[in-house]
Amino acid sequence: MGFATALLDLLLPQLCAGCGRPPALLCGSCAGLLTALPRPAWPDPVPTGLPRPWTATTYEGPIRSIIAAHKESGRTSLARPLGEALGRTVQTVLFQHGGQHGATVVPVPSGRAAVRRRGHDPTWRMTEAAVAGLWTAGMPVNGLQALRQRRRVADQAGLTVGRRAANLAGALEVPPALDVTGRRVVLVDDVITTGSTLAEAARALRAAGAEVIAAATVAATPRRRPAVKHGARR
Template structure:
């Protein structure tokens, strides 16, 4: 359930749109020029150094400027209407993962697409803790993933969203931690709560910094029998890439 602030922001976005989350222009949640900055093609990125087990990773933007402002407004300030442009960006990253997978299968001489031959791909959002969701008043990544799957369907590609992960223990704030410290902080943090054995999975998140979160999510899913084929995000922290 949305917090009072999040509910108010949603109503205001529908009835009297707020200032653009990217540049502050009045009377719209996200203006055209700022929306275009989130509208680019997805590209493959990789941190240096990459944590063990990190799947191939695709993103749309760097986590700076407009992209950072929009993600923060959505996640921390309850601007839930921003899930739509962010979800559309996330969808392009997921589609890029699936396209790369299919291209790789064709390059190896496969007669059918890798996606079709293994059933419907599963988009699994990286979970926040229950306490964080309560504090924010909404599940930011889950909301974006839901929009992304609708966009993927609109593009003619089959996919499903499954909230297959949850945090099994407390995780310290990641801000300011090195890549090694992030990996140690997250070790064993996720558990699988839905059947994923034999499924092809794309792990989804809003931002990737060191890759530790996505690597730990992928580890938990693989341990449950999933074939984790990639990670998809909206933005990547630029100093790591």
């Protein structure tokens, strides 16, 4: 599916993945949403063990459509602009930590079934694009698929914060044959919602001896505060 969709993406006139207008992969307006200044993206509440999270933009409107088009519709050409946004976020993280060279960028792993269904691994594609951009910018970092799922997890959609954490507890691991001891790691993913996935990924890496300095994502789910009832004390 991924190859066929990518081929059609090359042969047919393109519509913007964000707003659906022709004639480009991303129109100028939607592409501009990916160039915002990276910012901290703490969820509320903060799950135990979550490394400091940074993000490039907000997961709403056209950004939701762009990420879905890359992840679920096989528009693999979007890996480059999404990877560039992710790379700028990783670069911000590294500047916050003294501009460390030689850091390792580790993506949250996709499940095997999801990779088969999608025909590609979208997070790894973005990671590769981000790492390539960082090398071009003079920041030699390494991309490494250092994590794998050790058991199946349920679909996270619709789960509460607590159930997400329980669903993911102990779900990831570093393969025993891979030595990450002493590596300084930036965790990456496409979206941060509750932070449970990144917290579990960080736990697995720390258990294997890595130092997780921060997390970076393309987008962060907006924090929704409950409405204040009329007449309620503020």
